[in-house]
Amino acid sequence: xxxxxxxxxxxxxxxxxxxxxxxxxxxxxxxxxxxxxxxxxxxxxxxxxxxxxxxxxxxxxxxxxxxxxxxxxxxxxxxxxxxxxxxxxxxxxxxxxxxxxxxxxxxxxxxxxxxxxxxxxxxxxxxxxxxxxxxxxxxxxxxxxxxxxxxxxxxxxxxxxxxxxxxxxxxxxxxxxxxxxxxxxxxxxxxxxxxxxxxxxxxxxxx
Numbered sequence: 001x002x003x004x005x006x007x008x009x010x011x012x013x014x015x016x017x018x019x020x021x022x023x024x025x026x027x028x029x030x031x032x033x034x035x036x037x038x039x040x041x042x043x044x045x046x047x048x049x050x051x052x053x054x055x056x057x058x059x060x061x062x063x064x065x066x067x068x069x070x071x072x073x074x075x076x077x078x079x080x081x082x083x084x085x086x087x088x089x090x091x092x093x094x095x096x097x098x099x100x101x102x103x104x105x106x107x108x109x110x111x112x113x114x115x116x117x118x119x120x121x122x123x124x125x126x127x128x129x130x131x132x133x134x135x136x137x138x139x140x141x142x143x144x145x146x147x148x149x150x151x152x153x154x155x156x157x158x159x160x161x162x163x164x165x166x167x168x169x170x171x172x173x174x175x176x177x178x179x180x181x182x183x184x185x186x187x188x189x190x191x192x193x194x195x196x197x198x199x200x201x202x203x204x205x206x207x
Contacts, residue, residue: 023066031059062093073110080105101130
């Protein structure tokens with residue numbers, strides 16, 4: 001019990017409870033290319049990020065809400081798809097990545113006085129879109145183009161082969177016709193010569 005300006009104040013120690021609120025980690029800021037904020041949305045509300053390959057430098061800033069100073073916590077983070085193990089950031093809630101095109105998950109958490117006990121782990125999905133030359137649509141387009149080119153080349157080859165065979169057949173037919181013509185001419189000439197020879201022979205017999 002103690003006196004106050006309006007009378008006597010009192011409290012019962014057994015009724016005073018400690019702060020049972022669990023510390024919470026949250027994303028305080030996200031920057032692109034080290035300067036621009038990710039969006040007009042508060043960083044702790046961002047669940048997914050999609051950026052072109054020309055804006056692939058990401059900086060994450062995260063901190064803890066607690067009755068203790070954030071400096072007493074040790075931060076850990078990992079970019080799934082880049083990091084194999086958790087990265088220990090000490091009491092600095094900061095991470096920076098230069099990401100190639102692909103899909104990733106940035107995970108972050110922290111530990112307090114008990115290193116074995118982590119705070120609730122949070123994550124953000126990150127997608128870096130590839131340049132047009134590496135997109136699935138461009139690859140499909142190039143595959144279709146190559147298939148059409150192969151089909152065109154094969155068709156041209158077989159057409160040339162077919163025309164070549166036709167030319168050979170026409171040449172053979174021309175040669176055959178020429179042989180037949182020569183054969184007829186020879187037959188006619190031999191017949192004429194035979195007739196003249198027989199007439200000459202008859203004439204000799206008479207003489």
